[in-house]
Amino acid sequence: xxxPLVSVQDLGVQFSGNRTASALNQVSFELGSGEVLGxxxxxxxxxxxxxxxxxxxxxxxxxxxxxxIRVDGQDVLALKERELNLYRGGTxxxxxxxxxxxxxxxxxxxxxxTEAIRAHGNTDKASARxxxxxMLERVQIPQAKQxxxxxxxxxxxxxxxxxxxxxxxxxxxxxLLADEPTTALDASVQIQILLLLRELQQETGMxxxxxxxxxxxxxxxxxxxxVMYAGRIVEQGPVAQIVHQPRHPYTAGLLASSVGMENxxxxxxxVPGSPPDLAMLPPSCSFAxxxxxxxxxxxxxxxxxxxxxxxSLACFxxxxxxxxxx
Amino acid sequence: xxxxxxxxxxxxxxxxxxQPMLIVRDLKKYFPVRGNLLQxxxxxxxxxxxxxxxxxxxxxxxxxxxxxxxxxxxxxLIAHLMAPDSGTMIFxxxxxxxxxxxxxxxxxxxxxxxFQDSFASLNPRLTIADTIAYGPRIHGIAxxxxxxxxxxLLARVGLEPGQFGSRYPHELSGGQRQRVNIARALAYDxxxxxxxxxxxxxxxxxxxxxxxxxxxLKAERQLTYLFISHDLHVVxxxxxxxxxxYLGQIVESGPVENIYGEAAHPYTRALLxxxxxxxxxxxxxxxxxxxxxxxxxxxxxxxxxxxxxxHAQAICEALTPTIMEVGNNIHHQVACHMNNPMSGHTExxxxxxx
Numbered sequence: 001x002x003x004p005l006v007s008v009q010d011l012g013v014q015f016s017g018n019r020t021a022s023a024l025n026q027v028s029f030e031l032g033s034g035e036v037l038g039x040x041x042x043x044x045x046x047x048x049x050x051x052x053x054x055x056x057x058x059x060x061x062x063x064x065x066x067x068x069i070r071v072d073g074q075d076v077l078a079l080k081e082r083e084l085n086l087y088r089g090g091t092x093x094x095x096x097x098x099x100x101x102x103x104x105x106x107x108x109x110x111x112x113x114t115e116a117i118r119a120h121g122n123t124d125k126a127s128a129r130x131x132x133x134x135m136l137e138r139v140q141i142p143q144a145k146q147x148x149x150x151x152x153x154x155x156x157x158x159x160x161x162x163x164x165x166x167x168x169x170x171x172x173x174x175x176l177l178a179d180e181p182t183t184a185l186d187a188s189v190q191i192q193i194l195l196l197l198r199e200l201q202q203e204t205g206m207x208x209x210x211x212x213x214x215x216x217x218x219x220x221x222x223x224x225x226x227v228m229y230a231g232r233i234v235e236q237g238p239v240a241q242i243v244h245q246p247r248h249p250y251t252a253g254l255l256a257s258s259v260g261m262e263n264x265x266x267x268x269x270x271v272p273g274s275p276p277d278l279a280m281l282p283p284s285c286s287f288a289x290x291x292x293x294x295x296x297x298x299x300x301x302x303x304x305x306x307x308x309x310x311x312s313l314a315c316f317x318x319x320x321x322x323x324x325x326x
Numbered sequence: 327x328x329x330x331x332x333x334x335x336x337x338x339x340x341x342x343x344x345q346p347m348l349i350v351r352d353l354k355k356y357f358p359v360r361g362n363l364l365q366x367x368x369x370x371x372x373x374x375x376x377x378x379x380x381x382x383x384x385x386x387x388x389x390x391x392x393x394x395x396x397x398x399x400x401x402x403l404i405a406h407l408m409a410p411d412s413g414t415m416i417f418x419x420x421x422x423x424x425x426x427x428x429x430x431x432x433x434x435x436x437x438x439x440x441f442q443d444s445f446a447s448l449n450p451r452l453t454i455a456d457t458i459a460y461g462p463r464i465h466g467i468a469x470x471x472x473x474x475x476x477x478x479l480l481a482r483v484g485l486e487p488g489q490f491g492s493r494y495p496h497e498l499s500g501g502q503r504q505r506v507n508i509a510r511a512l513a514y515d516x517x518x519x520x521x522x523x524x525x526x527x528x529x530x531x532x533x534x535x536x537x538x539x540x541x542x543l544k545a546e547r548q549l550t551y552l553f554i555s556h557d558l559h560v561v562x563x564x565x566x567x568x569x570x571x572y573l574g575q576i577v578e579s580g581p582v583e584n585i586y587g588e589a590a591h592p593y594t595r596a597l598l599x600x601x602x603x604x605x606x607x608x609x610x611x612x613x614x615x616x617x618x619x620x621x622x623x624x625x626x627x628x629x630x631x632x633x634x635x636x637h638a639q640a641i642c643e644a645l646t647p648t649i650m651e652v653g654n655n656i657h658h659q660v661a662c663h664m665n666n667p668m669s670g671h672t673e674x675x676x677x678x679x680x
Contacts, residue, residue, distance in 0.1 A: 187392075192615070192616070194602070213529055219606050261559065272535075274502070
């Protein structure tokens with residue numbers, strides 16, 4: 001296999017302030033070009049932190065980052081001002097959960113896309129405008145010519161998210177980071193955006209990291225799913241494996257607690273308790289206090305991440321034996 | 327969990343078991359939109375446009391629809407958080423806030439609401455215990471009694487009273503705050519609880535915990551729920567009856583098995599198939615609904631859904647469909663010309679069911 005587009009090794013992120021919180025601990029994953037990775041987890045599990053660290057969005061003075069990130073041959077953590085500016089938006093770009101907050105309200109949608117295109121290449125105004133218009137049409141915004149001159153508040157939520165995708169893809173990035181892009185949208189619009197993302201991904205061949213807490217959305221777009229808990233990746237594998245044969249008790253709990261059509265009339269299976277405080281993570285498995293399979297060993301040691309083929313798992317007591325199915 | 331809650335003067339069951347808990351007739355709310363100087367005629371958002379329904383006692387009515395369809399406005403109108411432009415409400419056989427009927431204060435004790443944003447709906451300056459005790463105090467309960475009630479309620483919703491009672495809202499997680507909101511709503515011994523997207527902002531595992539709690543409480547206290555959500559799975563799980571709204575109107579309503587099993591309105595069918603499949607081998611390939619919901623200021627003539635409907639014909643533009651029974655099922659109603667063999671629509675019910 002050729003060198004992957006993204007390679008993250010032992011990434012750790014700590015926020016210091018009144019208290020020190022370990023948002024990420026020894027996160028490692030790789031992503032080939034054209035691959036879609038779904039990062040799944042609850043709030044506070046470190047999904048968004050992973051994405052933001054990939055874009056180096058956190059301020060120096062309050063964050064300690066350890067480990068290595070390589071994207072497209074570049075050492076991301078070593079990038080300086082000018083290179084960083086080209087890296088953001090050029091190599092990697094991001095779409096956010098709240099498209100209403102991500103746009104500047106005092107410029108039109110078109111101006112903002114045109115600005116991004118001109119900042120990243122030597123394009124004159126007219127052709128940049130032309131490219132921006134093409135992008136708007138590409139993301140299926142009806143009457144793209146009129147919408148080019150629309151301010152963000154004049155668009156509906158779904159339309160804003162489309163415009164945001166157009167902005168993110170305007171400079172043809174190799175990696176798209178999608179931070180819960182459909183959470184704030186209606187189910188009917190969500191599926192449209194998911195289909196659009198999948199279509200654009202296949203067309204451009206870019207890689208995507210798709211963060212979500214909704215397994216359904218992840219299943220619709222991702223090739224691979226990584227499940228995060230308390231700042232660690234606890235299980236990773238192809239979508240079908242994760243959905244049909246979860247190994248980590250947490251993954252199984254997440255799947256069981258999503259309400260489906262067959263649950264009516266019976267109590268839902270729940271994962272008891274709540275996620276741990278990131279400022280006081282135990283040195284052992286952080287899921288152990290909520291886990292029904294936990295043994296004395298789980299409360300004492302941290303389970304190492306085992307890799308086997310496309311699967312990886314950090315658990316002493318997997319529901320299914322780890323090696324067999326791989 | 328046994329908590330000996332002695333209900334303070336429980337609200338009497340006035341109308342008997344057959345009387346619906348709540349009957350709403352022809353509820354309307356139009357919001358004026360500020361136009362520019364030259365516009366003579368003021369414009370209105372038809373947020374809720376002639377909604378009628380009833381909620382049977384001890385059942386759960388789920389209201390679904392896209393954002394802007396008037397679900398939340400309907401809830402707020404029912405709770406009298408805003409005044410309706412027209413429409414009447416009958417709560418357990420008595421008219422609400424009308425001469426000779428149920429007083430508003432008494433009505434509000436009988437009806438409580440849980441909102442989506444668990445943080446914004448709690449007073450940041452009150453401790454959890456104070457928040458819950460506040461309502462009963464206002465309604466004339468002695469302080470010691472209110473404190474005891476608070477203690478029991480916190481224990482019932484799964485928060486250790488000694489540990490959480492003295493905390494402030496910002497010290498709790500989203501799921502814990504939503505439990506506090508539920509406890510606060512129950513402090514009045516209500517009979518109808520409106521849950522406005524109450525689990526939408528929660529993580530999936532926490533959401534399941536809260537849903538279980540809601541089901542237990544409903545059985546324990548014979549509550550009636552009005553459950554508003556855009557998550558069709560959750561509505562299916564919790565509801566006995568479902569009402570689908572589109573642009574301020576009801577397009578389909580009926581028992582949950584009818585709506586999910588044999589949806590008659592194209593909009594309902596599209597909504598149902600917009601749910602992610604959960605099966606990587608059978609991903610959704612075509613989006614069932616194109617575009618966003620249209621602007622409620624200039625709602626389309628005739629059937630409001632026709633611009634996004636694949637079955638739309640001339641009749642749909644000319645005539646607004648009335649809500650009618652589907653087949654012989656008096657509980658299952660739909661507002662669609664295809665359901666009416668006399669409407670002149672060429673794809674009427676016989677062909678659809680085939």
